[in-house]
Amino acid sequence: xxxxxxxxxxxxxxxxxxxxxxxxxxxxxxxxxxxxxxxxxxxxxxxxxxxxxxxxxxxxxxxxxxxxxxxxxxxxxxxxxxxxxxxxxxxxxxxxxxxxxxxxxxxxxxxxxxxxxxxxxxxx
Numbered sequence: 575x576x577x578x579x580x581x582x583x584x585x586x587x588x589x590x591x592x593x594x595x596x597x598x599x600x601x602x603x604x605x606x607x608x609x610x611x612x613x614x615x616x617x618x619x620x621x622x623x624x625x626x627x628x629x630x631x632x633x634x635x636x637x638x639x640x641x642x643x644x645x646x647x648x649x650x651x652x653x654x655x656x657x658x659x660x661x662x663x664x665x666x667x668x669x670x671x672x673x674x675x676x677x678x679x680x681x682x683x684x685x686x687x688x689x690x691x692x693x694x695x696x697x698x
Contacts (some may be wrong), residue, residue: 576600576687577598578598579689580595580667581692584693585697586694590659592655592659593655594694598671600631601658604627605674605676606626607624608672609623609624609670610623610643610668611618611670614662619668620639621638623637624680625645630678631680634680641655660698666693669688
């Protein structure tokens with residue numbers, strides 16, 4: 575049974591950094607895509623970053639150059655490094671996964687499994 579368990583959220587001042595973790599239990603196969611999404615109050619959930627088993631990555635324009643998605647295969651743990659944080663980054667962040675053929679898209683409906691979410695708050 576696949577489960578994604580998140581950690582690493584918190585509150586920081588603008589310009590600060592955080593690293594979010596997503597431990598994947600019940601790993602299914604070698605072909606996959608993994609992603610990070612966020613949702614701020616009153617806004618729709620949006621894709622932040624994604625990667626696949628070929629290490630192809632996709633980033634939303636708003637986070638390019640500041641956020642980095644990575645996967646530690648030995649630990650089955652997905653990470654999102656958030657640098658140069660801005661108040662507008664404040665949101666609930668979710669990790670997501672899919673196994674099989676997939677693109678490096680940021681479309682929510684391409685991901686079948688989701689973490690529980692972790693809050694990121696950035697103050698000015």
